[in-house]
Amino acid sequence: MTAADRIPGPSILFCPADRPDRYAKAAAAADAVILDLEDAVAPADKAAARGHVAASMLDPEATIVRVNPVDGEAAEEHRLDLAALDGGRYRTLMVAKVKDPAQLDHLHQAGYRVIALCETAAGVERAFEIARHPAVVALMWGAEDLVASMAGKSSRFAEGSRAGQYREVARYARSRVLVAANAAGKVAVDTVFMDIVDLDGLRDEAEDAVASGFAATACIHPSQAEVIRQAYAPSAEEREWAEAVLAEAEVQPGVFRFRGRMVDEPILRQARRIVG
Structure with a gap:
């Protein structure tokens, strides 16, 4: 992965694009901010939201703009999103509900970096193809839109011994998008944790995300950003082990105890990631 393929992280915070008063606070709370022109903005407010995004002066290296889906009922909104961003400072887009890699061709031609949201049955199924598109720098998945695309009711169990846990279909989608991104040498972003007050639950999921191979986790509230950042940070024990094993590798060629x-080399790669 080159520097151009990387995205800021590990905490990436959504901010409604129609709330410019929150932009600076969101950018300060997380490693990157997503100015959301899609689900977070009512149809009647989208035109004003585009103006706010275009006029804003956030760090373009730490700012992502979520635009509306390329096709379907939102296709015209997508076109208007791009018109508002044309020639502007923000060059990383999160594209909602990507279903086909060909949907991203026009963004590649325009020079955008794309975080593709695989949040429908079609998008999850074609995740490996989408990940290999030249415009794509990262994949993210979404649980509720995925379930809705299949006329399901909920991505998580509501009660019983598995209350709060993802249903198998969501776990499958999460794993598939994670593997697809990494197979293509791209970044994998875990989806949001919707229960804002349950910071322990968020911490558990973020720790699982980094242990599984995600590079970042999206969030919806500033209080979640630091929890995610801490979950992704290596512990003092992990860093000490990584530094020690890499030092040992300098004097022990090949496989060693x-x-x-x-x-072996996979273990050394893990150590190098921890050290940074």
Whole structure:
């Protein structure tokens, strides 16, 4: 992965594009902010929201704009989103409900970097193809839109011993998007945790995300951003181990035993990621 393929993280905070009063606070709270022109903005307010985004002066390296889907009923909104952004400072787009890599061709031609949201049955099914599109720098998945695209009711169990846990279809989509992104050498972004007050639940999911191979997690409230950042940060013990095993590798070529564990190149790659 080159520097141009990377996105800021690990905490990425959504901010409604029709609330310019919140832009600076959101940008300060997280590693990156997503100015959302799609679901967070009512149809009647989208034109004003586009104007607010176009006039804003956030750091373009840490700002993502979520635009409306390329096709369907929102196609005209997508066209208007791009018209408002044309020639502007923001060059990284999060594209909602991507279903086909060909939908991103016009964005590649315009020089945009794309975070493709695989949040429908079609998008999840074609995640591997979407990840390989030249405009794509990252994939993200979405649980509720996915379930809605299949006329389902909920992505999580509501009660019983599995209350709060994802249903199997959501777990499948999460894993598929994660593997697709990494197979293509792109970034994988985990979806939002909707229960704002349950910071322990968020921490558990963020820790699972980084352990599984996600590079970032999106969030919907400033209070969630620091929890995510802490979950992704290596512990003091992990950093000490990583530095020690890399030092040992300098004097032990090939596969070697370290603290009771066999160490080979995949283990060393893990250590290098921890050290940064």
